[in-house]
Each structure stands twice: as C-alpha cells, then as structure tokens.
Amino acid sequence: MVKWLNVDWPTRLSTAAASRYAQNNMAAVVERGTVANNTQVDQMSLKKAVSAASPLTLRIVAECSVTKARACDLILPHSAVSTPVFMPVGTQGTLKGITVDQLEGLGCQICLGNTYHLGMRPGPELITKANGLHGFMNWKNNLLTDSGGFQMVSLVELSEVTEEGVKFKSPYDGKEIHLSPEKSISIQNSLGSDIMMQLDDVVSSTVTGPRVEEAMHRSIRWLDRCIAANGNPDKQNLFAIIQGGLNAELRKACLDEMTKRDVPGFAIGGLSGGEEKDDFWRMVTLSTDHLPREKPRYLMGVGYAVDLVVCVALGCDMFDCVFPTRTARFGSALVPWGSLQVKHKQYAKDFRPIDPDCQCPTCKRHSRAYLHALFKTDTAAMHHITIHNVAYQLTLMRSVRQSIIEGRFPEFIRTFMKRMFESPDQYPRWAVDALASVHVTLE
Amino acid sequence: MAGSRMKLELCRVAQGRSRLGVLTGLGRTSQQSLDVPGCLLYTHFGTVPHLTQDTLHTVSNLPAVTQVTLSHIAEHQEVLEEFKDGFRKFAGLHDTVLYCSLHDPAVLCPTGYTTNKTVSVWGSGGRMELTVAKFMALQKTVQPDWYQSMADGETWQSNTSRKRVRKSVDRTLTHLDECLLVHQNSQELEGVEVFGVVEGGDILEERVRSARETAKRPVAGFCLDGFQSGSMDQALKTQLISAVIKELPEDKPRLLQGVGRPDEVLACVEAGVDLFEGFFPFQVTERGCALCFDFDVSLDPERAGRAPHAVLKLNDDQKDTVGETQQNGDPCLDQTQMTSFEINLNDKRYHDDFRPLVEGCGCYCCKNHQRAYLHHLLVTNELLAGVLLMIHNTAHYHGFFGALREALASEKLDVLKRQVNNRWRG
Numbered sequence: 086m087v088k089w090l091n092v093d094w095p096t097r098l099s100t101a102a103a104s105r106y107a108q109n110n111m112a113a114v115v116e117r118g119t120v121a122n123n124t125q126v127d128q129m130s131l132k133k134a135v136s137a138a139s140p141l142t143l144r145i146v147a148e149c150s151v152t153k154a155r156a157c158d159l160i161l162p163h164s165a166v167s168t169p170v171f172m173p174v175g176t177q178g179t180l181k182g183i184t185v186d187q188l189e190g191l192g193c194q195i196c197l198g199n200t201y202h203l204g205m206r207p208g209p210e211l212i213t214k215a216n217g218l219h220g221f222m223n224w225k226n227n228l229l230t231d232s233g234g235f236q237m238v239s240l241v242e243l244s245e246v247t248e249e250g251v252k253f254k255s256p257y258d259g260k261e262i263h264l265s266p267e268k269s270i271s272i273q274n275s276l277g278s279d280i281m282m283q284l285d286d287v288v289s290s291t292v293t294g295p296r297v298e299e300a301m302h303r304s305i306r307w308l309d310r311c312i313a314a315n316g317n318p319d320k321q322n323l324f325a326i327i328q329g330g331l332n333a334e335l336r337k338a339c340l341d342e343m344t345k346r347d348v349p350g351f352a353i354g355g356l357s358g359g360e361e362k363d364d365f366w367r368m369v370t371l372s373t374d375h376l377p378r379e380k381p382r383y384l385m386g387v388g389y390a391v392d393l394v395v396c397v398a399l400g401c402d403m404f405d406c407v408f409p410t411r412t413a414r415f416g417s418a419l420v421p422w423g424s425l426q427v428k429h430k431q432y433a434k435d436f437r438p439i440d441p442d443c444q445c446p447t448c449k450r451h452s453r454a455y456l457h458a459l460f461k462t463d464t465a466a467m468h469h470i471t472i473h474n475v476a477y478q479l480t481l482m483r484s485v486r487q488s489i490i491e492g493r494f495p496e497f498i499r500t501f502m503k504r505m506f507e508s509p510d511q512y513p514r515w516a517v518d519a520l521a522s523v524h525v526t527l528e
Numbered sequence: 529m530a531g532s533r534m535k536l537e538l539c540r541v542a543q544g545r546s547r548l549g550v551l552t553g554l555g556r557t558s559q560q561s562l563d564v565p566g567c568l569l570y571t572h573f574g575t576v577p578h579l580t581q582d583t584l585h586t587v588s589n590l591p592a593v594t595q596v597t598l599s600h601i602a603e604h605q606e607v608l609e610e611f612k613d614g615f616r617k618f619a620g621l622h623d624t625v626l627y628c629s630l631h632d633p634a635v636l637c638p639t640g641y642t643t644n645k646t647v648s649v650w651g652s653g654g655r656m657e658l659t660v661a662k663f664m665a666l667q668k669t670v671q672p673d674w675y676q677s678m679a680d681g682e683t684w685q686s687n688t689s690r691k692r693v694r695k696s697v698d699r700t701l702t703h704l705d706e707c708l709l710v711h712q713n714s715q716e717l718e719g720v721e722v723f724g725v726v727e728g729g730d731i732l733e734e735r736v737r738s739a740r741e742t743a744k745r746p747v748a749g750f751c752l753d754g755f756q757s758g759s760m761d762q763a764l765k766t767q768l769i770s771a772v773i774k775e776l777p778e779d780k781p782r783l784l785q786g787v788g789r790p791d792e793v794l795a796c797v798e799a800g801v802d803l804f805e806g807f808f809p810f811q812v813t814e815r816g817c818a819l820c821f822d823f824d825v826s827l828d829p830e831r832a833g834r835a836p837h838a839v840l841k842l843n844d845d846q847k848d849t850v851g852e853t854q855q856n857g858d859p860c861l862d863q864t865q866m867t868s869f870e871i872n873l874n875d876k877r878y879h880d881d882f883r884p885l886v887e888g889c890g891c892y893c894c895k896n897h898q899r900a901y902l903h904h905l906l907v908t909n910e911l912l913a914g915v916l917l918m919i920h921n922t923a924h925y926h927g928f929f930g931a932l933r934e935a936l937a938s939e940k941l942d943v944l945k946r947q948v949n950n951r952w953r954g
Contacts, residue, residue, distance in 0.1 A: 178904065182911035185896070187582055207904045211880055215900060223896050434610050446582055450620040454611070455574075458604050461652035463572040464911060468580055 140279070141322040141349040143381050147490040152523040153373055153400035156489040159381055161279040162320055163219070163227045166194040168381065168402040169485055171393065171478040172229060173410060177202050178222045181410050182468040183475070185224050191445070191476050192483070194226050195279070197405050200272050201233035205255060205262065209275035217277025229405070230278035232269045232311075234287045234326070234354075235386075246286060248303065266310035270323070274316045282352060283311040285326040290358035290365075297330035300355075304328045305342045312346060324383060326354035327372050331364040340375040350381040353401070357386030362515035366395065370522060373400030390419065390481060394501055395519050397485055398494070409478050413470035416460055419477040421504045425453070427470065432457045445476035495525045502527055533558040534674065534721050534748045536781050536802070540936060545770075545800045548936040551781055555625040555673050556719065560592045564781065565797045565936070567929045568595040568627055570634070570806040573604075574619030576922065577810050578914040581620070586892035587923045589930055593673075594624040595805060598666055599632045602658065603651035605666055614671030628672035629751075630663075630679060633786045634807040636757060639682045644699060647680060660703055664710040667717065674721035674748065678703040681753040681785075683729035686760070693729035696754075697738040700727045704745055721748035723783060726772050729754055735768050739775035749781040752801070756786030765792075766799045773800040790821055790869055790928060790948050797932065798941070809921035816906045817870040818885040818917055819924040822947050823931040825940045868950065871899075873917070878903040891923035892916075 144158040159166040173180055173188070174197045180188055188196065198218050203209075207221075215221035218228055236244070236253070243254040250265030269284040284307050286300035308325050315323050325343045329336035343351065353372045356365050369384060376382050381402045387393060388406020396404070409419060416428035418439045425432070425439055438448040439456070447456075447469040459466040488497035498520060506512050509528045517527055533553035540548040547564065554560040569576065569591050576584050584590070596615060601608070611618050616626050631637060631649065641648040646657045658666070663678045680696040680703070682688075704724050711717050724747035728735030742750060752772060755765055769784070776782060784801040787793065788808030796804075812819055866872055871885075884894035885902065893902075893916040905913035928948075935944040 177908045177910055178901075179910050179912040182578075182915055184583060184892070184912065184915065186586075186892070187580075190582070202908075206908055207879060207900070211900065214880060215882065215898070221901055221904075223901075434607050436611060446580065450581060452618070452620075454607055455619055458607065459573055459575060461603075462600050463575050463577055464914060465572075465575045465578055465580055467911070468578070468915070472580065 139322070139349055140318075140320050141381075143350075143379060145379070147492075149398075149489050149494045150492065151495045152398040152520075152525060153370075154397045154485075154489050154494050155400070155402065156486045157381070157402060159402070161195070161227045161322070163225065163279055164194055166227060167483070167486055169393075169397045169482050169489075170195065170403050171388065171482045172197050172403060172405040173475050173478070174199075174405055174407045175222070176407070177206070178218060180475075181414065181471060182464070183471055185222065187446075187472060188224075188475070189226065191472070192479050193475065195229060196224070196226075198222075198228055198230050198276060198278065199233070199236075200230050200269055200276065201236040201253070201264070203230075203276060204233065204264075204272040205257065209272045212277075213275045217275070219277060227280070228276070228278040229280040230273050230276050230282065231385075232273065232282040232284040233264050234269075234282070234285045248306075250284070266307040267314040270311050270314040271316070274321065277317075278321060280322045280324055280350065281315070282324050283308045283326055285328055285354055287328070287355060288330060290331060290356055290360035292330070297332060298335055301328045301330070301335050301339050305339065308343060308346060308348075312348070322349040324348060324350040324352050326352040326385070327376075328355045329368075330355055331360055331368060333367070333371055336368055336371055337375065340372060344375065344377060348380075350383060351376050352383040352385050354385050356384070357392075357406075362513065363518070366399065366515055366519035366522075369396055369401065370399045370519065376400075388478070390421075390478075391502075391505060391513065391516055393478075393481065394485060394498055395516050397489075398498065398520055398523050398525060409474040410471055413474045414467045416456075416466070416470060418470050419474045421501075423505060427453055427456050427466075428460050429457075439470075439473055440477075443473065443476065443480075445473050447473040447476075498525055499527060533719070534781075536564065536749075536779055538564075538778075542936060542939070542941065543798075545773075546797045546936060546941065547800065547802060548933060549802075551802070554593065558719075560623075560625050562591060562593050562625070562803075563929075563933055564802045565793075565804070565929065565932055566591055566593075566802070567804045567806040567926060568593045569624070570595055570810055572632075573600040574615065574621055576918065577813070578911075578918040583892070583915055583919060584922075586919060587926070588890075589923065589926045591806070591926065591929075592625050593627050594621060595627045595629060596670070596672070597629045597632045597649075598658070598663070599630070599635075599637075599649040599651060601628075601670060602649050602656045602666060603653055605669055608669040615669075616671070625674075626670075626672040628667065628670050628675040629785070629805070630676060631681070632807075633756070633788075633805040634810055636684070637682075639685060642680050642682050642696075642699075647678060647703075660706040660710070663703075664707060664714070667711075667720070668714055671716065672720065674723065676723045676751045676783075677707045677725055677747070679725035679727065679751070679753055681725070681727060681756075683727060683754045684756045684759070684786075686730070688729050690731060690734075693727075693731050693734050696727045696729065697734050697741075700725055700738065700753075701741050704742065704747075708745060708747075723747055723749045723751045725751040725753050726776075727753055728768070728772070730760055730764060730768065732768065732771055735772050736775055739772040743776050747780070749783065750776055752782060752784045753786075755784065762792060762795055766795055769796060769799040769801065789867060790823075791945075793928075794932070794941070794945050794948060797936075806922075806925065809918065809925040812867075812870050812921050813914060813917040815866055815872070816874045816913065816917070817866055817872050818902070819869055819921050819928075820871050820886050821869040821928075821950070823928045823944060825931060825935050825938075825943045825947065869948075873899060873902045873913075874906050875903075879907075885920050886924065889920065889924065889927075891920050893920040 142160040147156040157168045176199045245252040253262045266284040273281040286303040288300040325348045329339040383403035384401040387404045388408040418425045420440045432453040435453040488494045535553045538549035549564050552561040648655050680699040724742040726738045728738045781802045783803035878899040881899040935941045
C-alpha cells in the first residue's frame with residue numbers, strides 16, 4: 086500500500102469516498118501487484134498522476150494468478166464502479182420499463198445510452214438544456230455512450246461511409262444525417278457521459294477482404310479526430326476501439342497504433358457479430374495481450390453468461406449487451422442453468438419462483454405460474470423479467486469479482502460451467518479452448 | 529346475510545344524499561377498512577397496469593381494496609384450482625382486501641352474447657361463457673373477500689329496448705338468488721361478502737324495480753350497473769341513480785360501476801354513491817396523458833372567489849388543449865377520447881417543458897422527472913412512459929378522492945366541484 090498525504094487508502098473505496106475523490110480531481114496511485122515497492126518509482130507515478138488529473142482511475146484490487154482476469158475499482162466522475170462489470174443498455178435514455186430507482190436498487194453503477202438514437206430524438210440541444218443525459222433521465226451513477234458506429238452495421242441499408250464520416254438516412258423522417266467523428270463527439274459532449282466511445286469505422290465481423298483493413302486504418306484516423314474534438318477531457322473519458330476484424334495482423338497493427346494514444350481506456354470492437362466463436366475468442370485474447378494493464382478493457386456487445394465468464398478469464402473488465410433486457414421482453418428469464426421461457430405452457434402451473442436462489446424483487450414475490458399468466462394480461466410481466474435478468478447479470482459479475490479477489494476464480498469457472506451445462510460433453514468447444522489457453526482445464 | 533362483517537359507518541350525510549364515512553370489517557380478519565366515498569385499486573389480474581410492487585408502492589395513498597375481474601381470471605381457473613390457496617396468494621398480494629367483479633370496467637364488452645343462463649367474459653383467448661355454477665366455482669377458487677353477483681348488464685347502449693331491459697333485471701335477480709344459494713352452502717365462501725347488482729338501463733320503472741327487489745335479498749351492498757358508456761347524459765344518470773338509491777337501505781354501501789371521470793364522480797357522490805372503480809387513471813395513461821386537474825380546496829378564506837395560482841396555471845395548459853377535446857358533458861362513446869382533466873404528453877409543446885407533470889405533486893414521477901422526458905419516452909415508444917404515467921395518474925386520482933372526502937368533511941363540496949370543473953371567474 087502506498088501512503089498518499091498520510092492517508093491509508095482502503096482496499097476498496099466506498100462510493101462516498103470515490104465521489105469525494107473524483108470531485109477533488111486527484112488521481113489515486115495505481116497499486117502495483119508486486120510486493121516490492123520502489124519508492125522512487127512511486128514518487129514519479131504520483132507526480133504523473135497529479136498532473137494527469139484524469140476523470141478516470143483504475144485501481145487493480147486483485148489479479149487472478151491462473152488466468153488473465155482482474156478485479157478492479159474503476160473510479161469515474163459519478164461514482165466508483167466495481168469490475169468486472171456488466172453494463173445494461175438503455176439505448177434511448179431509459180432501460181425498457183425500469184425506473185432509475187429500480188436500476189440503482191439492483192446495484193447498477195453504470196449503464197449505456199446511444200448517441201445515434203439520442204442524437205436523433207430528442208437531439209443534443211434539448212439534452213444540453215436538460216443538464217445532459219444524467220439530468221434528462223435523472224440517473225445519478227455513470228453513463229457510457231456508444232458513438233453511433235455500430236448503427237453503421239445494424240442499419241447498413243440506411244448508411245454510407247466515407248472518410249468524412251457516416252451518412253445515415255433517418256428511418257423516422259427520411260432526412261439525411263451526417264455523423265462524423267467531430268459530430269459524434271460533439272453529441273456525446275452534450276450528453277455528458279462519463280465514458281464516450283470514439284466513432285469507429287465498423288465492419289461486420291463476417292466481412293473479409295480489403296474493406297476490413299480500410300476500416301481499421303480509418304478508425305485510427307478517426308480516433309485522432311475524436312481526441313482532438315473532445316471538448317470535455319477533464320470530465321469525460323474517451324475510449325479507443327480496437328478494430329481489425331478477425332485478422333490477427335490487422336488487430337495487432339491496430340493495437341500497436343492505438344495504444345500509442347493517451348486515452349483512458351480501450352474497447353475491443355468489431356466482434357460479437359455473427360462470427361465463429363473460435364475466431365472471436367482468439368481476437369479477444371490477442372487484444373488483451375497487447376492492451377496496457379493499468380487501463381480498463383471494454384469488450385463491446387458481449388452479454389451471454391458463458392461469454393462473460395470466459396472473457397473475464399481472457400482479461401476483459403467491462404461488458405455491455407442488449408440481450409438480457411431484450412430477451413426479457415419475450416419472456417425469457419436468465420438462470421444459472423440457462424434460460425427459462427416463462428411464456429411456455431410448462432410453466433402455467435409451476436408455483437416456484439424463476440430461481441429459488443435469486444434475491445431479486447421478482448423472485449422474492451412472484452411465481453413462474455403468475456408471471457406466465459400475467460404475460461397474457463399486462464406489460465408489467467416484461468418488467469418483472471427485465472428486473473430479474475438485470476439482477477442475474479449483475480449478480481453474476483459480482484460473484485466473478487469476488488472469486489477473483491478471493492483467489493478462486495478457476496474454481497468458480499468450473500462450478501459455473503457444471504451448473505450451466507448438463508454434462509461436460511455439452512461444454513462449447515470454443516469455451517474449453519479459450520479457458521485452456523489461460524490455464525483453466527474443465528473436466 | 530348471517531354474520532356479515534362489512535359495516536358502513538357514516539359520520540356525515542349532506543343534504544340527505546352524499547355520505548362520508550368508513551366501510552369497516554373488511555378482509556379475512558375483518559380488520560381492514562376503506563374510506564367512503566372511495567375508489568378501489570384497479571388491476572389487471574392483480575397487477576396495477578405497468579407497475580411492479582416497487583413502483584406501485586411509491587404511491588402513498590393507495591386504497592385498501594384491490595379489484596380483480598373475472599374477465600382476466602376466468603381463463604386461469606384450472607391453474608388456480610391446482611394452486612388451491614386463492615388468488616391473493618397466487619398473485620403475491622399480501623395485505624390487501626380483494627374485490628372480484630365480473631367485467632373489466634375499462635373495456636366495453638361486445639353485446640349480444642348474454643343468454644338466460646349465461647353471461648360472457650372476454651379473456652386473452654377469446655370469449656368464455658359463464659353459468660352461475662361456473663361463476664360460483666370461480667369465486668370459490670379466487671377466494672375474494674367480496675364479489676359482485678353474476679349480472680346481465682348489457683343495457684348500456686342507448687337504443688336498448690324496454691323488453692331487453694326488463695329481461696336484464698329479471699335475469700340478474702335470478703342469478704343473484706342462485707348465487708346466494710350456492711354461497712350459503714359453500715364453506716369456502718364463509719365470511720365472504722356478496723353485492724347485489726342493480727340493473728334497469730335507462731328506464732326509471734325498471735331501475736326502481738331492480739333496486740327494490742335486490743334490496744330484499746341478504747346482500748352486503750349494491751353495485752349499480754349499466755351506467756358505463758358516455759351515451760347517457762349526466763342529468764339522466766343522476767336522476768336514475770337517485771331513484772335507485774331511494775330504494776336501497778342507508779346502511780349498506782353503493783358501488784357505481786364503470787364511472788370514473790372526476791366531474792361524473794362528484795355528481796354521483798352527490799346522488800348518494802359511495803364507491804367507484806379506479807380504472808380512469810389507466811385509461812388516461814393509455815392515451816399518453818397525465819391527470820392535472822386541481823382538487824386543492826384548502827383556500828385562504830381571504831382569497832375565496834379568486835382563483836388560486838395553481839388553477840390559473842392549469843387554466844393555461846387546459847385552454848390550449850380544449851380545442852383538441854370534446855367539451856365537458858358531451859356524450860363520449862369513444863373512451864380513448866381525451867378529457868379536459870388531463871394534458872397530452874404526446875403534444876410537441878412539451879418537448880422542452882422541464883416542469884414536472886403537476887407542480888406540487890409529490891408522486892415519484894413528478895419528484896424525479898419532467899414533462900420533456902415523458903414526451904421523449906412517448907415519442908420513442910418506450911415502456912417507461914406507461915410506468916411513470918401510471919404512477920402519477922394513480923397518485924393524482926386517489927389524491928382527488930382524498931380531497932373529495934375532506935371537502936365533504938369541511939362542507940366545501942361546491943368549491944371542489946367548481947375547481948374540478950374549472951369554472952373560476954376573474
């Protein structure tokens with residue numbers, strides 16, 4: 086432990102301490118994992134920390150001695166975030182039917198908003214008037230905004246990419262919108278998110294050929310334009326997004342270039358599309374191998390439980406995905422042994438809660454049978470499942486974190502996989518391989 | 529009915545009509561009570577629309593009685609029978625008193641399906657026919673604290689023939705007698721209260737006949753049916769309700785079905801109605817609107833005769849919306865039609881309005897969110913719009929009933945009426 090102004094920093098900063106800390110804009114010293122502390126080096130990093138005055142600090146609380154997993158405290162302007170963390174997605178400034186109080190009650194410290202959607206409706210001018218996205222939706226914890234890049238892939242029919250930026254045709258009124266790196270950052274500055282994503286040239290992971298290389302190089306150029314355009318560097322953190330598709334050389338080239346830029350964090354992008362899982366994990370682990378240890382790693386678009394656990398083992402800290410909240414609205418409840426389709430006839434007379442071990446408000450009060458019936462009558466049924474699914478994801482991450490801190494993450498992985506799959510021959514091949522690559526053998 | 533524990537304790541009866549009091553002896557332990565005039569908590573299958581328990585309980589003035597309807601429950605009879613422990617436990621409702629009605633008051637049923645022996649309800653899978661036997665089997669499975677007897681209320685259409693109206697009165701009385709017979713012989717329904725249903729359409733003699741006959745039966749109270757749609761004007765409604773009430777005992781509560789608009793509520797309270805179904809906030813929510821009418825009668829006597837600021841401000845909001853709505857008092861068959869008691873958050877004018885829905889409203893929505901945000905949620909079709917509007921509309925509407933009781937207690941009903949009907953001058 087390092088003494089800073091004669092105060093012993095506790096292992097875990099309380100939320101109150103974290104916000105006091107953030108307000109004072111002091112940077113905590115990144116704690117080294119090794120036992121030997123070099124006082125001189127500490128003094129230097131102290132100086133560097135003070136002058137950086139960054140709105141983000143990563144404190145590594147524990148590192149797994151077997152895998153590449155870490156448990157960290159990510160200190161952001163609005164509050165501290167415990168990692169590994171799953172970030173629920175509230176695309177249009179709301180998390181589908183859940184109030185901010187309910188979200189906070191589940192222990193959510195950071196969630197997502199989307200620049201493309203919010204930039205169109207209600208637009209950056211209005212959100213500025215409302216005191217940023219935090220003020221507009223009345224969310225007191227942290228927000229991360231995506232740049233609008235992913236919509237280039239998901240709305241590809243309506244978009245056209247040039248060096249200048251992306252041209253979109255609005256699905257609402259047919260108007261044309263130009264989203265350049267500068268424009269995306271400007272909107273995100275208005276939104277006031279704690280973490281902003283660069284605008285990247287996103288190509289579907291199933292695309293091959295020269296377009297992938299073009300997109301990778303352009304993303305680097307766009308990163309530089311985003312950095313230059315950020316009008317709020319002392320309150321908002323701009324993350325770079327590593328591209329390069331499924332090509333190891335391109336990924337490596339992107340990593341080499343982007344890590345030269347002084348950004349507070351890195352995302353691994355261009356994955357979690359329709360690619361083979363076998364290619365997916367290799368790109369993830371290649372990326373974490375070449376990303377700096379003392380900055381957070383955000384794997385975009387990953388949200389299935391197995392993927393989360395494996396990618397934590399591969400060294401990722403932050404995740405987001407619409408899946409848990411979207412699937413909830415179709416009646417699919419996430420459980421440690423997979424998922425439960427509440428709307429199916431088999432649950433009509435099942436008087437147990439979704440998961441007897443789950444402590445969420447839904448499981449504490451309602452049965453599968455009641456929810457099954459409620460789906461025929463009222464939208465609240467969806468909200469009950471959404472609450473449960475968010476609770477499931479956040480609880481999973483909390484358990485992962487705790488196991489890393491207590492030095493039993495590999496054991497946690499084995500128990501998790503046993504619970505999730507009926508037998509070892511059902512374990513997905515890619516997960517077995519990925520875990521083996523970080524020295525975890527499943528049965 | 530032997531051992532009926534429900535008791536109406538009146539503390540004030542104004543002009544021989546509007547009553548103020550408490551309905552006591554409710555629930556399994558007979559410990560719960562409901563202030564009167566009062567409003568039941570409207571639910572879909574035990575859930576207040578859009579709300580989970582967490583969001584529901586941000587509202588502090590909820591009534592002690594929850595209403596469920598057979599139109600939502602009937603199709604789940606088998607499940608409830610297997611569950612055995614009654615609907616309240618099945619739905620995770622802990623302390624509430626459960627009232628079971630036949631139809632969903634927010635929805636007008638298709639007509640033409642009632643027979644001498646059956647009535648129909650519409651669930652998610654379509655129409656279900658109920659005989660008295662099936663109706664009572666459902667009550668035994670639901671195990672409410674009180675329910676309305678099976679009734680033929682298909683007379684709310686304005687062109688219903690005299691013959692049809694007479695039939696509905698006859699059938700309803702027969703159903704009541706048959707229900708009571710089964711009830712008295714069912715151990716599962718011991719301690720459960722039954723309300724008789726007064727029919728009669730818009731024909732005075734039939735209304736009187738139905739009321740007189742129903743009053744002869746051993747029921748704990750009375751539902752007044754057939755006043756649902758807007759096709760009967762308020763003057764006739766009041767006349768018929770008054771005539772009915774003249775025939776009913778003073779010491780038993782009267783529940784008016786299918787009426788929820790604030791001005792109509794006031795008129796019917798004046799005519800002697802005690803209880804209403806709380807579906808109006810839900811209808812307002814579904815059209816993306818927020819209740820905003822003023823019911824604050826705590827005026828400084830010095831300012832009597834002058835409109836308080838809140839009313840003036842609301843006048844501005846409502847003045848602009850009057851053109852979009854039908855005028856008060858006009859027949860309104862389309863129940864999706866906005867009233868002048870609400871603002872329409874879909875309207876573009878709210879896109880940069882950073883005020884709460886209603887200034888001074890203490891509900892979760894008004895304490896935490898602004899009109900601009902609600903507008904955004906509606907424009908983007910977000911589910912949270914329904915949640916927040918339902919919270920506000922529920923709080924506002926039940927606040928109105930609280931104000932109504934206070935007005936009766938302090939003899940300010942006229943002031944309240946003027947306020948709600950927005951008739952200040954000067």
